[in-house]
Amino acid sequence: MHGTLELIHPTEQWDCTPINFPVTHHGSERQFAGAELSDFMEHVARQLSDNSENTADGFSMESLSNEAFTPSTGEYRPRKLARTYHHTSGSDGCGHAEDLQWINGTQSENVSTMTYKNNRSNDHDQQGLSLITLLMECAVAISVDNLEEANKMLLELTQVASPYSPSCAERVVAYFSKAMARRVMSSCLGGTMLSPLVQSKSILSAFQAFNTISPFIKFAHFTANQAILEAFHQRDRVHIIDLDIMQGLQWPALFHILATRPDGPPHLRMTAMGTSYEALEETGRQLSGFARRLGLSFEFHPVARKPGEVDPAMIQTRRGETVAVHWLQHSLYDAIGADWKTMRLLELIAPRVITLVEQEMPHSGPFLDRFIGSLHYYSTIFDSLGATLGCEDVNRHKVEHWLLSREISNMLAVGGPTRSGDERFGSWRTELMRRGFAQVPMSGNSMTQAQLILNMFPPTHGYTIQQGDGTLRLGWKENGLYTASAWTSPRLLR
Amino acid sequence: MDITLQAPELHYFTLSQRQQQSHEQENMQNPNHQQQQHQLAVDSGGDPSASGKWAEKLLRECAKAISEKDSGKIHHFLWMLNELASPYGDCDQKLAYYFLQAFFCKATESGERCYKTLISVAEKSHSFESARKVTLKFQEVSPWTTFGHVASNGAILEAMEGETKLHIIDISSTYCTQWPMFLEALATRNDETPHLRLTVVVTAGAGGSVVKEIGQRMEKFARLMGVPFEFNVVSGFSRLGELKEEDFGLRDDEAVTVNCIGALRRVGVIERSEFLRMLHRLRPKVVTVVEEEADFTSNMDEFTICSEECLRFYSIFFEMLEESFVPTSNERLMLERECSRSILSVLACEGDGGGECERREKGSQWCERLAGDFSPMSFNDDAVDDVKALLRRYRAGWSLLPAQGDASGLYLTWKDEPVVWASAWKPS
Numbered sequence: 001m002h003g004t005l006e007l008i009h010p011t012e013q014w015d016c017t018p019i020n021f022p023v024t025h026h027g028s029e030r031q032f033a034g035a036e037l038s039d040f041m042e043h044v045a046r047q048l049s050d051n052s053e054n055t056a057d058g059f060s061m062e063s064l065s066n067e068a069f070t071p072s073t074g075e076y077r078p079r080k081l082a083r084t085y086h087h088t089s090g091s092d093g094c095g096h097a098e099d100l101q102w103i104n105g106t107q108s109e110n111v112s113t114m115t116y117k118n119n120r121s122n123d124h125d126q127q128g129l130s131l132i133t134l135l136m137e138c139a140v141a142i143s144v145d146n147l148e149e150a151n152k153m154l155l156e157l158t159q160v161a162s163p164y165s166p167s168c169a170e171r172v173v174a175y176f177s178k179a180m181a182r183r184v185m186s187s188c189l190g191g192t193m194l195s196p197l198v199q200s201k202s203i204l205s206a207f208q209a210f211n212t213i214s215p216f217i218k219f220a221h222f223t224a225n226q227a228i229l230e231a232f233h234q235r236d237r238v239h240i241i242d243l244d245i246m247q248g249l250q251w252p253a254l255f256h257i258l259a260t261r262p263d264g265p266p267h268l269r270m271t272a273m274g275t276s277y278e279a280l281e282e283t284g285r286q287l288s289g290f291a292r293r294l295g296l297s298f299e300f301h302p303v304a305r306k307p308g309e310v311d312p313a314m315i316q317t318r319r320g321e322t323v324a325v326h327w328l329q330h331s332l333y334d335a336i337g338a339d340w341k342t343m344r345l346l347e348l349i350a351p352r353v354i355t356l357v358e359q360e361m362p363h364s365g366p367f368l369d370r371f372i373g374s375l376h377y378y379s380t381i382f383d384s385l386g387a388t389l390g391c392e393d394v395n396r397h398k399v400e401h402w403l404l405s406r407e408i409s410n411m412l413a414v415g416g417p418t419r420s421g422d423e424r425f426g427s428w429r430t431e432l433m434r435r436g437f438a439q440v441p442m443s444g445n446s447m448t449q450a451q452l453i454l455n456m457f458p459p460t461h462g463y464t465i466q467q468g469d470g471t472l473r474l475g476w477k478e479n480g481l482y483t484a485s486a487w488t489s490p491r492l493l494r
Numbered sequence: 495m496d497i498t499l500q501a502p503e504l505h506y507f508t509l510s511q512r513q514q515q516s517h518e519q520e521n522m523q524n525p526n527h528q529q530q531q532h533q534l535a536v537d538s539g540g541d542p543s544a545s546g547k548w549a550e551k552l553l554r555e556c557a558k559a560i561s562e563k564d565s566g567k568i569h570h571f572l573w574m575l576n577e578l579a580s581p582y583g584d585c586d587q588k589l590a591y592y593f594l595q596a597f598f599c600k601a602t603e604s605g606e607r608c609y610k611t612l613i614s615v616a617e618k619s620h621s622f623e624s625a626r627k628v629t630l631k632f633q634e635v636s637p638w639t640t641f642g643h644v645a646s647n648g649a650i651l652e653a654m655e656g657e658t659k660l661h662i663i664d665i666s667s668t669y670c671t672q673w674p675m676f677l678e679a680l681a682t683r684n685d686e687t688p689h690l691r692l693t694v695v696v697t698a699g700a701g702g703s704v705v706k707e708i709g710q711r712m713e714k715f716a717r718l719m720g721v722p723f724e725f726n727v728v729s730g731f732s733r734l735g736e737l738k739e740e741d742f743g744l745r746d747d748e749a750v751t752v753n754c755i756g757a758l759r760r761v762g763v764i765e766r767s768e769f770l771r772m773l774h775r776l777r778p779k780v781v782t783v784v785e786e787e788a789d790f791t792s793n794m795d796e797f798t799i800c801s802e803e804c805l806r807f808y809s810i811f812f813e814m815l816e817e818s819f820v821p822t823s824n825e826r827l828m829l830e831r832e833c834s835r836s837i838l839s840v841l842a843c844e845g846d847g848g849g850e851c852e853r854r855e856k857g858s859q860w861c862e863r864l865a866g867d868f869s870p871m872s873f874n875d876d877a878v879d880d881v882k883a884l885l886r887r888y889r890a891g892w893s894l895l896p897a898q899g900d901a902s903g904l905y906l907t908w909k910d911e912p913v914v915w916a917s918a919w920k921p922s
Binding site: 152155156158159160162163164165174175178182185186188189190196197199391392393394397401402405 | 569572573574576577578579580581582583594598602608611612615616619820821822823824827831
């Protein structure tokens, strides 16, 4: 429960005229000493997307024959030959990864330009970065359907990279190669149309751990709550529709502030959408109990459907009530269903405010785009966890394995995180704008909320808040990860 | 949209064209059809991993489907395993992951190639330091290997009582970690410290530099202990079955011991009888044999039974590893990866590759084999006391069990399951 964080009561009228804020950077001004994976990643990612068009032609389109995995390493046709990795088992492991030898002469030029800036002496980092390079080669192979070559590289990657390494890069490689191996296997099995299995209990537990060790979830919750509070200003009958409630960690804090509002508490209705009716009922019980203790008049409606699959008639809005719709985007499972149907639902509901928190990486598009985007994204998160927690930390492992690894698997899966092949919007913000929703800039109070959250995490950390285009973006070392924005329905503006 | 791959023509494994088409049609018309697909093995709605021990059930069904060549079911189970498996998760997930790999290779007949690649990767990426570190850490947290060492050392010391020139032929894979305590015992036991010649048998894979380092360390340690010491290496062959008496350069005045720790399983199944006869011809005073308690030999040609046994053994092993190491241990990860290679070779490779498969046999089975040329020696009280003292140093769950009936020797048990077998033999 977020007891310690107070939302701020708005004192002025809710203003939804869009203002273009200049992009400013807030948060700790730490000079980072290099050795950041994400830095290197950006550099290489750029290289890769520049090269990908060229290299794609360079691969022969080997059609898969009966010999799915034809003979051994002798006929391995690598663009480089990886020399010995000395696997470091333990924090004082010795040996260092020898440099990668490049067979193809032209590649060696790319290597030198890709040479990591600071040339840190840390052996683990060195090994991690060599592995990243192999990982990227593998991704290119997958993107051109050269599964045979990809598989060979994966056999190597999955045997060498450790998710417990002191090197964040190596941990990232361990999980990415696992995800890619899973994808290659599912490609071979061809069962792409089967709906994925969701291990709810472990996900929820890991989600809670993530909430504890990292500010991202709290950022999403509190900035959204602030925007909702402002939209509910002087309204007596309010209705929150949470498109993917999970355990509803977000809401107690908002309940508290609504219950103690100077102009008296509103009657609050909540429509909660989610994966399983049982889980929704449990969440409902928790929230109802909490509301009761606060003396808040509360109704809870569980809807065990995805927004993109629900019959709009099941979402009932009453005349005179103020509606807020909230969505925290993630890639743990497909929470939404068909994007365009969800958009239609939003248009029908015509809420006063839509609070949206998006992950800054492409959820759709070709595999390689998703690979590069998610590699950058998750490297950043892994870096942020590694900066604060030791490599033996059990919570860190829990989050990396049960949450982040799962998202990575979904991001790289055939068909992307929806796993269903539905068309996805590139960016919800863009789409909302296209459909005529008006952006409500995140207020100064929301910004204050965000900063308060960052203060909960020691100031030596590199979390950064960027404010721009009416949005608030929380990231690590200026790599934005989650963007919070708010929108209002076009119908209400008339 | 991604390029969805055409499943390659896999031996007896693809859905037939017609089956596949009808699947896709159904999926397009009825999105709820997807849910029905999972009813085959799902216990609780949507989350099959919610019930414990789900991996065993799923793997068992999958093995059955493979032996029945039911491609639809194989497809289905492999898909589910692929969804749920992870090499970094809990025991169920790990078993699922490594067995999935083996089953997939089995179904696509790519076991040998996959295994070769894995071996070459392992050789490239493991330095002497890292391998030794793993061994030592394992010995620190679990008596799995030290049990055999202590029992064998006890038997050797007893058999070598009064001898002045000892020649130990060591065929094992624990980087000579057995010998420091043996050297210590030699140095402290007798008034006149005997001379020890240690011959280490190395098959091609281990790498020359590794053995050299080991030799240097041993020589140093022996000097420290004041034990006259000689270190030899026998190498240059690819299979243990190729070994001959002449390779050991036996001398007339020495008392020979042959120490086989996890060695016999590395001898090709059909070569085992001859190998033991060869050992007999060395005229050893004692042969110590330590093996893991599993049978991958008698069921070599019966896939479901062999899978079942594999599953039984590795479930125990993985569980033991999980309880012995910290959750984020790299050493444990490396041991698990080693297991994955074993599982792959046993289940997905034809025959036993001249011993590469490491087809284990149980203590009772080895006893039958050894009975031809050897008779059992019991461990004396000192040796048994040493083992008991050893077990007390570890967490609860470990115990001793003397062999019953026709079998002889001593078992190490983990939660009352016999897991390692140690025995001593003299030529009859």
